Amino acid sequence: MPDTAPSAAAISAEIAAELHREGPLLPILHRLQKRFGHVPETAVPLIAEALNIGRAEVHGVMSFYHDFRAVPAGRHVVKICRAEACQAVGGVALAEAALAALGTEWHGTTAGGAVTVEPVYCLGLCANGPAAMVDGRPMAAATAEKLVAEVSA
Amino acid sequence: MKLFLSADAVAKALGVEDVAAALEAEARARGMALELIRVGSRGMAWLEPLAEVERDGVRHAFGPITVADVPALLDGALAGHGPTEDIPFLASQTRLTFARVGVIDPLSLADYEAHGGLVGLRKALADPAAIVQTVIDSGLRGRGGAGFPTGIKWQTVAAAGAGRKYIVCNADEGDSGTFADRMLIEGDPFSLIEGMAIAGLGVGAETGFIYIRSEYPDAIATLTRAVEIAREAGLLGGDVLGSGRGFDIEIREGAGAYVCGEETSLLNSLEGKRGVVRAKPPLPALEGLFGKPTVVNNVISLATVPVIFEKGPEHYASFGLGRSKGTMPLQIAGNVRFGGLYETAFGLPLGEIVERIAGGTRTGRAVKAVQVGGPLGAYFAPQQFDTPFGYEEFDGAGGLIGHAGIVVFDDSTDMLAQARFAFEFCAVESCGKCTPCRVGAVRGVEVIDRMAAGEDMRDLVEDLCETMRDGSLCALGGFTPYPVLSALTRFPDDFAPHKEAAE
Ligand SMILES: Cc1cc2nc3c(=O)[nH]c(=O)nc-3n(C[C@H](O)[C@H](O)[C@H](O)COP(=O)(O)O)c2cc1C
Ligand code: SF4
Ligand code: FES
Numbered sequence: 001m002p003d004t005a006p007s008a009a010a011i012s013a014e015i016a017a018e019l020h021r022e023g024p025l026l027p028i029l030h031r032l033q034k035r036f037g038h039v040p041e042t043a044v045p046l047i048a049e050a051l052n053i054g055r056a057e058v059h060g061v062m063s064f065y066h067d068f069r070a071v072p073a074g075r076h077v078v079k080i081c082r083a084e085a086c087q088a089v090g091g092v093a094l095a096e097a098a099l100a101a102l103g104t105e106w107h108g109t110t111a112g113g114a115v116t117v118e119p120v121y122c123l124g125l126c127a128n129g130p131a132a133m134v135d136g137r138p139m140a141a142a143t144a145e146k147l148v149a150e151v152s153a
Numbered sequence: 154m155k156l157f158l159s160a161d162a163v164a165k166a167l168g169v170e171d172v173a174a175a176l177e178a179e180a181r182a183r184g185m186a187l188e189l190i191r192v193g194s195r196g197m198a199w200l201e202p203l204a205e206v207e208r209d210g211v212r213h214a215f216g217p218i219t220v221a222d223v224p225a226l227l228d229g230a231l232a233g234h235g236p237t238e239d240i241p242f243l244a245s246q247t248r249l250t251f252a253r254v255g256v257i258d259p260l261s262l263a264d265y266e267a268h269g270g271l272v273g274l275r276k277a278l279a280d281p282a283a284i285v286q287t288v289i290d291s292g293l294r295g296r297g298g299a300g301f302p303t304g305i306k307w308q309t310v311a312a313a314g315a316g317r318k319y320i321v322c323n324a325d326e327g328d329s330g331t332f333a334d335r336m337l338i339e340g341d342p343f344s345l346i347e348g349m350a351i352a353g354l355g356v357g358a359e360t361g362f363i364y365i366r367s368e369y370p371d372a373i374a375t376l377t378r379a380v381e382i383a384r385e386a387g388l389l390g391g392d393v394l395g396s397g398r399g400f401d402i403e404i405r406e407g408a409g410a411y412v413c414g415e416e417t418s419l420l421n422s423l424e425g426k427r428g429v430v431r432a433k434p435p436l437p438a439l440e441g442l443f444g445k446p447t448v449v450n451n452v453i454s455l456a457t458v459p460v461i462f463e464k465g466p467e468h469y470a471s472f473g474l475g476r477s478k479g480t481m482p483l484q485i486a487g488n489v490r491f492g493g494l495y496e497t498a499f500g501l502p503l504g505e506i507v508e509r510i511a512g513g514t515r516t517g518r519a520v521k522a523v524q525v526g527g528p529l530g531a532y533f534a535p536q537q538f539d540t541p542f543g544y545e546e547f548d549g550a551g552g553l554i555g556h557a558g559i560v561v562f563d564d565s566t567d568m569l570a571q572a573r574f575a576f577e578f579c580a581v582e583s584c585g586k587c588t589p590c591r592v593g594a595v596r597g598v599e600v601i602d603r604m605a606a607g608e609d610m611r612d613l614v615e616d617l618c619e620t621m622r623d624g625s626l627c628a629l630g631g632f633t634p635y636p637v638l639s640a641l642t643r644f645p646d647d648f649a650p651h652k653e654a655a656e
Contacts, residue, residue, distance in 0.1 A: 025425030065408035083329030088487030127198035127492025
């Protein structure tokens, strides 16, 4: 389990590890999210200070990208492909069945914080759809049953 | 037994790691010597996970392989598909860019060199002043979508003074139905690294960035390792292959924004900004990353450069059709029997790709529509199947080839739903800079919903598309009319007023 309420010192250490790069903001945000499961609100002023930019700019960048989250996700993150090649092989029905089986909506988290479900637009598995990803692991020929089993294990 | 097993993301997504573990365990239990070599994908998606057993130097294909198949495979009793390279899907291809993918261990530089790797870079180093002209002579055009001549782009950057310059590889591969970049990176990452090094030497850049989408964790892991290995071997770093010239590469992960595949949005993203599209001019070739002259090229454009040097630009240019020179890795996807990666010279008619190579639909129903070139590409109807696969030819037929994703739909598809999705996708992914894109796409969804409810809104959709086409800064807003209008005009029955009532 990631430490979801890290100290300022812990956050600053992560920020410092990316500062040697040209244009370090995205690497910093990715690093914080990998480490803490989200980009904590308390990180925003620390990033702004480290990069000598405004807090609003940090917020603006964070909110632009679908990947970054300001609050922790569920214990599992399921991403289901909504793009065309998966639509052609039942992707829409898969998504509906999976959301119904898990009892949540797009971008929602199931009761008890077990599973967050998000849309994704192509995973590069388009000849073996419908496709999904569970906690970063790709799944081809996906079914709602397989997805539910994967997050129940 | 010498056994090659796919480690491509597709194989992993179909459980190949369980197969690998079972193979090791079973061989151990039998006291059998098993040499298990993990490779990229051969591109035959319907056979994944693919295992190949080498007999007398010839690889024999078995797949899709499951854990239950493992004992029979090791007994030599499993039914297979014969020699891999005799399988018609593979035998009929012209593999230049993808020659090594699925064949070699992606992270073995020795394997890479044994299969022609680094020959191109060595030739380029022997005469760096000729690099740009060689790429021009090959006729290579950008494989990311726009088809701009790669050598001309390099020439502009090369001529842009002597200061700091960058090579940026666009590995954002956001188009639905495309996976060539991913397969290449997972199967032969050194070819991309070699191509970038040649680009750096050619234009006078010492720093390269690869911007790769976060949706590709397996590719990121392979590429990260490959760059480390290349650095340890002196292929990257301060003294490339002992030439005295420096070039190094840094990998950057995208963050789930489709628009960041657009080159100027990508540059903003690399700089740590919102991925908003920049107005052109200035061209990135003159004022790109951090304001410096920058080559931005797609993975396939760059990874094709080594073979151009290895075999000569004339050899590459001898393939193709008209101004579409060389080969294109077609990505056959969606509802097909035989999907995957098919590299071939430009010029094949679309119908031949869909009917002969892909074998029609997986569901066995009639083909209704084929979307070519990703979410901004047009839907083709079977009446257009004689269109040859080439940049100009597809443009002339009211479409585009883009990154060569070919997505097949059967006759159960509702084209109104596809048009709605095109607007919806544009609304979700718009960078927000232009009103016609940001607002028009949202409006488009509403209008299509009213059509679905039986209203005749055809004229409004056409007006809206015209506004988006004329008033958008980039192809996200500007080309969304392709899928929308092609669906509307080529499949009018799906948009007929009161179609619900009529059924
Ligand atoms: C919305 C949008 C998305 C794009 N996505 C990609 C992409 O994922 N990969 C890519 O190589 N090019 C993409 N492009 C094209 C790039 O802007 C650019 O033309 C290309 O990277 C140049 O490289 P090339 O000449 O080698 O094709 C996209 C363009 C637009 C407008
Ligand atoms: S067309 Fe859309 S995505 Fe492209 S620059 Fe304009 S608002 Fe941004
Ligand atoms: S369209 Fe779903 S994986 Fe590519």
